[in-house]
Amino acid sequence: MTEQAPQGVNPHIPNAARMYDYFLGGKDNFKADRDLGDMVLSVMPEVREGTRENRALIGRVVRYLCEQGITQFLDLGSGLPAQENVHEVALRHAPEARVVYVDSDPVVATHGRALLADPNRVAMVLGDCRRPEEILSDPEVRGLIDFDRPVAVLMMFVLHLIGDQDEPQRFMAAYRDALAPGSYLAISHVTNDVASERAAQVTDFYRKANADFTPRPGTEIHAFFGDFELIPPGLATGLPAHQVWPFHDPLNPVFVDEDMARMAYAGIGRKL
Numbered sequence: 001m002t003e004q005a006p007q008g009v010n011p012h013i014p015n016a017a018r019m020y021d022y023f024l025g026g027k028d029n030f031k032a033d034r035d036l037g038d039m040v041l042s043v044m045p046e047v048r049e050g051t052r053e054n055r056a057l058i059g060r061v062v063r064y065l066c067e068q069g070i071t072q073f074l075d076l077g078s079g080l081p082a083q084e085n086v087h088e089v090a091l092r093h094a095p096e097a098r099v100v101y102v103d104s105d106p107v108v109a110t111h112g113r114a115l116l117a118d119p120n121r122v123a124m125v126l127g128d129c130r131r132p133e134e135i136l137s138d139p140e141v142r143g144l145i146d147f148d149r150p151v152a153v154l155m156m157f158v159l160h161l162i163g164d165q166d167e168p169q170r171f172m173a174a175y176r177d178a179l180a181p182g183s184y185l186a187i188s189h190v191t192n193d194v195a196s197e198r199a200a201q202v203t204d205f206y207r208k209a210n211a212d213f214t215p216r217p218g219t220e221i222h223a224f225f226g227d228f229e230l231i232p233p234g235l236a237t238g239l240p241a242h243q244v245w246p247f248h249d250p251l252n253p254v255f256v257d258e259d260m261a262r263m264a265y266a267g268i269g270r271k272l
Contacts, residue, residue: 009107016161016211017105021080023051028080028111036208043201050264054157054188057266059084061186064268065152066093070184072151073099074141076129076175077158080108081115086154087122097121098144102135104128129158130166132174150182157264159224160190163212172224179271185228188266190215191237195263221265228269235267 011030014037018029022037029037040047062073071094075086078101090097101112101124112124123140135141145151153175162168176185192199192215199215206213222235 014209015105015107016206016209017079017103017108019209020051020157021082023048024055024082025052026080026082028107036205039205040202043198043205044195044263046263051157054264055082055084057188058086058154058156059089061154061156061268062086062089062152063093065184065186066090066097068184070094070150070152071097072145072149073097073154074135074145074151075099075101075154075156076135077155077161078103078108078112078124079158081111085115087116091121099123100125100141100144102127102129102141129155130162130168130171132171132178136175136178147178148180150180150184152184152186153179154186155224156186156188157190159187159221160214160216161211163214169220169223173226176226176228176271181271183271185225185269185271186267187221187224187269188264189221189224190264191218191221193217193237199263215263218265222267225267225269228271231268231270235265237265 012032014032014035015029018033019037019040021027022029022034023041065073066089071090073086073090078086086101087097087099090099099122101122103109103112103124104127106126109124109126116122116124121144123144125135125138125140127135127138129135136147155172159168159172179185190199190213203213203215218235218237225235
């Protein structure tokens with residue numbers, strides 16, 4: 001059966017967002033995405049569980065930030081809609097919340113706009129997080145987000161899909177500089193501090209896709225936070241750190257597989 005793709009979308013080029021959807025068990029992917037995804041899983045079978053646990057992690061982070069009084073969320077590289085999206089969790093805990101999703105994939109943007117029930121509270125913007133000046137000046141972003149007040153910027157499982165040639169440290173500094181005191185930055189990122197040989201194999205696989213795969217050492221991931229103050233326990237990896245981050249919830253641990261837990265860092269920083 002021939003797979004039908006939206007106009008302008010090449011279903012034969014693996015797409016990182018659709019591969020993530022495949023790892024989650026979604027249906028918004030093509031054969032090329034599944035084939036490359038299976039190659040990744042052949043080397044790192046933990047990835048499937050890791051992507052699912054990252055969704056749980058996002059929900060925990062949003063809940064924590066709402067409890068800190070945050071009502072504005074900018075989700076960069078949001079990916080395809082899944083269960084427990086940022087706006088669903090945020091509005092449950094803070095009915096006055098405003099959420100803007102940003103993704104560079106037209107298919108992701110189309111799906112995102114389709115799920116939005118309240119355009120006065122939630123928006124989906126087609127944009128590239130590597131271009132902060134465009135994101136921060138976008139009329140839709142500005143229509144919902146007031147950067148004179150605290151904002152939570154989420155970059156969950158996205159920075160390792162951006163290569164060093166795009167200077168992620170530079171554009172992350174631009175986002176940090178644009179935020180008001182009391183704002184937060186949340187990051188989850190695959191590391192090569194462990195299983196470096198397997199990580200290198202996955203990097204090679206992603207050369208066939210539309211995005212790089214760039215796992216980084218913890219020191220580089222920590223640098224993305226600049227001078228933001230990391231909430232305890234800091235940049236967390238492994239058990240038991242992930243089980244208590246960002247707060248203790250023994251019935252819903254962030255990572256249930258210790259090997260997978262060591263292969264990713266997560267942290268929340270606050271601008272003083």
